Amino acid sequence: METLTLMGMGFVHALSPVNLFAMFASTAVGVTIGCLPGLSAAMGVALLLPVTFGMDPATGLIVLGGIYCGAIFGGSISAILIHTPGTPASAATAIEGYQLTLRGQAAKALTTACFASFCGGLLSCISLYFFSPLLAQLAMKFKSPEYFWLSLFGLTIIAGVSSKSMLKGLMSGVLGLLLSTIGMDPMEGVPRFMFGQATLYNGIDTTCALIGLFSMSQILILAEKKIVQRPRAAEFKDAFGLSGKEIRRISPTILRSWVIGNIVGILPGAGASIACFMGYNEARRFSKHKEEFGKGSIEGVAGSEAANNAVTGGSLIPTLTLGIPGESVTAVLMGGLIIHGLQPGPALFTTYAGMTYTFFAGFVIVQFLMLGIGILGCRGFATIARLSDAILIPSIFLLCVVGSYAIHNNYTEVIIMMIFGVIGYLARKFDLNAAAIVLGLILGPIGEKGLRRALMLSDGDPSILFSTPICWTLIALCVLGVLSPILMGRMEKKMAAQHENC
Numbered sequence: 001m002e003t004l005t006l007m008g009m010g011f012v013h014a015l016s017p018v019n020l021f022a023m024f025a026s027t028a029v030g031v032t033i034g035c036l037p038g039l040s041a042a043m044g045v046a047l048l049l050p051v052t053f054g055m056d057p058a059t060g061l062i063v064l065g066g067i068y069c070g071a072i073f074g075g076s077i078s079a080i081l082i083h084t085p086g087t088p089a090s091a092a093t094a095i096e097g098y099q100l101t102l103r104g105q106a107a108k109a110l111t112t113a114c115f116a117s118f119c120g121g122l123l124s125c126i127s128l129y130f131f132s133p134l135l136a137q138l139a140m141k142f143k144s145p146e147y148f149w150l151s152l153f154g155l156t157i158i159a160g161v162s163s164k165s166m167l168k169g170l171m172s173g174v175l176g177l178l179l180s181t182i183g184m185d186p187m188e189g190v191p192r193f194m195f196g197q198a199t200l201y202n203g204i205d206t207t208c209a210l211i212g213l214f215s216m217s218q219i220l221i222l223a224e225k226k227i228v229q230r231p232r233a234a235e236f237k238d239a240f241g242l243s244g245k246e247i248r249r250i251s252p253t254i255l256r257s258w259v260i261g262n263i264v265g266i267l268p269g270a271g272a273s274i275a276c277f278m279g280y281n282e283a284r285r286f287s288k289h290k291e292e293f294g295k296g297s298i299e300g301v302a303g304s305e306a307a308n309n310a311v312t313g314g315s316l317i318p319t320l321t322l323g324i325p326g327e328s329v330t331a332v333l334m335g336g337l338i339i340h341g342l343q344p345g346p347a348l349f350t351t352y353a354g355m356t357y358t359f360f361a362g363f364v365i366v367q368f369l370m371l372g373i374g375i376l377g378c379r380g381f382a383t384i385a386r387l388s389d390a391i392l393i394p395s396i397f398l399l400c401v402v403g404s405y406a407i408h409n410n411y412t413e414v415i416i417m418m419i420f421g422v423i424g425y426l427a428r429k430f431d432l433n434a435a436a437i438v439l440g441l442i443l444g445p446i447g448e449k450g451l452r453r454a455l456m457l458s459d460g461d462p463s464i465l466f467s468t469p470i471c472w473t474l475i476a477l478c479v480l481g482v483l484s485p486i487l488m489g490r491m492e493k494k495m496a497a498q499h500e501n502c
Contacts (some may be wrong), residue, residue: 003133010357013058019162023362027369031377033067034074034229036392040087041071042328042435043249044220046210047396049336050403057340058355063360064219064336068329069312069366071455072272073374075083075115076305081106089272089308092280095294096300103296107378111242112298114374116254121367123258124265124313128360131266135321136349144454145465149474151447154324156481170482177447178188179204186445187452199412206335206405208413209441212420213427213434214332216400220425222389242298250302253283257306264307265314272308279307312376320344320356323446328435334377334442449472 015018024046033044046065052060075087080097093113100109142150148382155173171206182193183203194200242250257279264275283303284293293300316333318324325331348356403468427434451465458464465471 005355007361008356009354010359010361011364013354013358014062014313014361016173019062019358019362022055022063022367023066024369024373026063027366028070028074028373028377029072030067030070030071031074031077031370033374034071034087034090035077040214040218040328041068041089043214044071045336046207046214047327047403049207049210049332049339057342057352058358058362060336060340061333061355061359062335062366065312065359065363066366066369068333069309069363069370070373071198072309072312073114073117073121073305073370076117076301077110077378080109080113080301087272088140089276089311090304092276092304093301095280096297096304099294100298100301105296108298109296110378111375112246112301114371114378115242115247116257116302116305118252118310118367119254120258120261121254121312121370122364124262125197125360125364125367126317127262127266127314128313128363132317132321133349135317135466136346138321140179141470142345143468144450144457146450146466146470146474147451147464148447148454148465149478150322150324151443151450153474153478153481154322154443155436155447156478168431169433169436172427173440175432176437177444178440179209179437180441180444180448185492186449187456193399199410199416202415203445204441205413205439206438207339208417210335210418210438211331211400211404211415212422213424214328215396215436216412216417217424217428219393219397219400220421221428222393224416228456230339232427237370244299250299252286253279253299253303253307256282256286257303258310261307261310262267262314265311266317271492272311275311276304276308279305305477316363320348320361321346323443325435325439325442331435331438331442333436338442379382384385462486476483 014023029048030041030044034041047065048067049064055063072456076093076097077089079090079094083094083098083101097109102105131455137414155177156170180203182200184190184194184201185192214360231248252256256413257275261272261275262280264278265272280300280303283299284297287293287297287299289297289299315330319330319334321344322338323334325334334344342348342352342355358377389502400417400421401414404414405411423437424434426432427437455462466475
């Protein structure tokens with residue numbers, strides 16, 4: 001009964017004029033970022049994170065959630081109209097979506113993507129509401145040894161799954177761990193690697209690191225390429241909308257992709273880019289109209305978009321309850337939580353339950369706003385998708401500098417952001433994983449404190465790290481996390497082979 005009351009109060013607070021305006025604006029900004037090829041949801045969330053500093057924590061999280069959901073859907077616009085996915089999560093959408101555009105059915109493809117995104121995102125909220133409190137209750141049993149293994153589990157999962165090479169993924173995580181040691185020693189108060197900079201007293205600012213790794217690095221990547229005009233988006237020759245027959249046809253695909261996307265989202269490290277191909281693959285497997293695939297199938301578009309949007313709610317579950325981000329975007333969102341003075345875990349569902357359920361309610365409302373913005377604004381967003389890199393590069397650079405300076409009105413943090421921009425650029429060049437570096441920064445202090453406190457309590461006896469069933473469960477998950485790249489690699493090769501045979 002108490003949970004139902006919290007859910008109801010969450011919607012009351014989320015429907016306030018300020019929160020409604022924040023949801024509308026952030027979703028529109030997210031769609032804009034998503035439909036620009038080369039940008040990503042993680043970059044958008046990191047770039048606008050400083051904007052939320054002066055907001056109420058619930059409103060700030062709603063803004064970040066709106067950008068997240070909007071960007072994931074927005075990637076489908078350029079994927080459908082110019083055959084260039086705005087975000088990696090829409091890579092599979094381009095396969096069937098662009099074929100529909102070539103047949104003069106761009107509006108139908110966009111309507112299908114918008115409706116499927118709405119359904120996938122809305123259904124994922126069910127998991128967010130019902131699974132999060134259960135995991136939070138489990139997290140209340142965690143002590144120092146469990147937190148050490150939990151941080152290690154988060155690093156092994158995302159470092160392994162999100163990189164083509166397990167070694168490079170783990171190297172990325174280790175780099176993040178090394179950077180997390182900068183600042184004052186958490187147990188003894190001794191300066192570590194501060195180079196005489198008082199700004200580094202509390203360690204590297206997470207927001208500066210996020211803006212540098214995901215936004216500044218993207219500027220360097222874009223600047224390296226020839227500055228070109230975007231391909232011209234196709235004109236709309238048909239009307240927006242789906243018939244009742246078409247909705248009934250894609251409904252089973254949407255439900256199936258919802259389950260796929262939720263499971264992929266809850267598993268830390270997999271992410272929307274994997275979910276979209278899995279959703280598309282299963283849509284083709286179960287379709288009664290297999291002959292349409294490769295020539296323009298609304299089932300293929302629906303399968304991809306419902307799956308990648310279902311990841312959004314699913315990936316928030318381990319982020320909020322265990323402090324293990326599901327993908328790079330939720331790693332940035334977790335940084336936003338910490339900046340607002342909130343630590344992921346049971347406290348979000350007890351001490352800060354009002355704020356958490358307001359965010360959940362806002363996440364639900366964002367899906368409806370995304371549907372309306374997507375249907376009504378697709379013609380305008382198609383124009384945005386043609387913006388030149390010559391406009392994007394200076395605009396993003398200015399936002400990076402202003403955003404990092406605004407954190408504490410300190411030029412040193414602008415320099416830190418620039419340094420992390422170079423690190424992010426080199427990480428991409430050497431196929432390292434920026435998300436794993438961020439996780440190392442966030443989870444490193446948690447794991448260090450857990451390990452050192454556990455050893456202090458046991459007078460240096462390491463057996464305390466193996467003393468509970470939860471410890472052994474997390475150890476098993478760590479092993480699975482290290483082995484998961486092999487399994488995911490085989491799955492991707494199998495899907496690629498199936499696509500080539502079709």
